[in-house]
Amino acid sequence: MSDIEFVKRLVFKIAEIGSKRKIVGSLSLNDIEPFRHFFNNKGDLKYNELNVMDGAWTRREILTRYLLVSAVLDQGPDIEGVRNLLKNVTNALYRKEIRIFHRPIDFFRELNISIDEILKKHDSIKKLRAEIWAKDNNSNPNKYNLFFAQSPRGIVSINQVLDYSIHRWGVPLCVPLLLEKDLNEKESAQPLVEYLETFESSEIMSKELKNHKRYGMGSAIGDKACHLFAKWYVHTYRLSTRNDIGWSKWSFEAPFDSNAGRVLFRTGFFASLADLRDYENWEVIQKRKGKGKTHYIRVTNIRGKKAQKEIENEEIIENYKEVVLNHLKIRKRIPQKFEIQQIPNAILLNSKFGVGDFDDGLIYIGTRFCFNHKKPKCAECPLRNICIGKLKHPEWIKNYTT
Numbered sequence: 001m002s003d004i005e006f007v008k009r010l011v012f013k014i015a016e017i018g019s020k021r022k023i024v025g026s027l028s029l030n031d032i033e034p035f036r037h038f039f040n041n042k043g044d045l046k047y048n049e050l051n052v053m054d055g056a057w058t059r060r061e062i063l064t065r066y067l068l069v070s071a072v073l074d075q076g077p078d079i080e081g082v083r084n085l086l087k088n089v090t091n092a093l094y095r096k097e098i099r100i101f102h103r104p105i106d107f108f109r110e111l112n113i114s115i116d117e118i119l120k121k122h123d124s125i126k127k128l129r130a131e132i133w134a135k136d137n138n139s140n141p142n143k144y145n146l147f148f149a150q151s152p153r154g155i156v157s158i159n160q161v162l163d164y165s166i167h168r169w170g171v172p173l174c175v176p177l178l179l180e181k182d183l184n185e186k187e188s189a190q191p192l193v194e195y196l197e198t199f200e201s202s203e204i205m206s207k208e209l210k211n212h213k214r215y216g217m218g219s220a221i222g223d224k225a226c227h228l229f230a231k232w233y234v235h236t237y238r239l240s241t242r243n244d245i246g247w248s249k250w251s252f253e254a255p256f257d258s259n260a261g262r263v264l265f266r267t268g269f270f271a272s273l274a275d276l277r278d279y280e281n282w283e284v285i286q287k288r289k290g291k292g293k294t295h296y297i298r299v300t301n302i303r304g305k306k307a308q309k310e311i312e313n314e315e316i317i318e319n320y321k322e323v324v325l326n327h328l329k330i331r332k333r334i335p336q337k338f339e340i341q342q343i344p345n346a347i348l349l350n351s352k353f354g355v356g357d358f359d360d361g362l363i364y365i366g367t368r369f370c371f372n373h374k375k376p377k378c379a380e381c382p383l384r385n386i387c388i389g390k391l392k393h394p395e396w397i398k399n400y401t402t
């Protein structure tokens, strides 16, 4: 089997796993008290009521605001802990009539209470999650900390709750706040939704979340978080009102995080598209910079890197052009090279799976089996019969961490 045929098989397998395991990538929004009536008894979102007003805004708008904050926070070390933190703080603040998604200014007006709740809920989550997290990650429970900042080496833990609260909660809450204020006299029941959907594609929207001159969140949000938001908005919660090709299920890049990077490395996805030496040159692999002198995989450095091996598959080549020009809409001319991060879109194009299914599969495998240490649960992993690390290269499992 050629390298690209292997990659195709692997991408389809991961997407198939993800399509059955959507719940892993979800945020349990029906557990959030102010949103409970948006869901039916089975916990499904009432799609036909998304345009119903909830106070001054539509339900779609309120959920979109929540997803935006959630995407920014989702960069911490323990996804489950982070999601519980946002959920528990939201519930606690709403019980005190601090309605941060209906009135974002409340977060700042009652900043002392907002910060107290973030600290309190963090402490209680730490009690529940620290041991589990430490075991899964071969770490020390005392190191459990969901407060983080960006450094040149990536995400680092910090202790300053004010910095964390303003930078990570405050900035995404200010996006709808500023949009509301900019509306002046104009009436809109969903300013954030309307703003997001002005962009030609969900990929462009995801980039503008960070880069837009007025509404961009800059260093408060990473590239991965921008793509995660696009995935939730288009795929997981289907909040988008746009049905055109630029907002299709192949219209945004998969949000490559450390879980995704680890699975893609160990299974052989990366090595099938370029040599390990290429990844070292791009500093995607950083020799002996990981835990216990392992080689560190810094997956964010993959962004924009091109496949170095030949893509010998006409269908994927044609799909790639179609994806880049018409779905992502990020190029005007036919590309000559294939960006590694966009290859899953081309493989899955026009199939029953979207790039969100692929990402759901990566999260499921990365958080349930492919742990960030020498002994992941390969024997139980659904990729065990295809994973090159498991079958041929045990050193890819033992010597590399994310």
Ligand code: SF4
Binding pocket: 263, 266, 267, 365, 369, 370, 371, 376, 377, 378, 379, 381, 382, 383, 384, 387, 388, 389, 390, 397
């Ligand atoms: S078989 Fe093992 S190394 Fe491969 S993806 Fe599964 S857990 Fe990870």
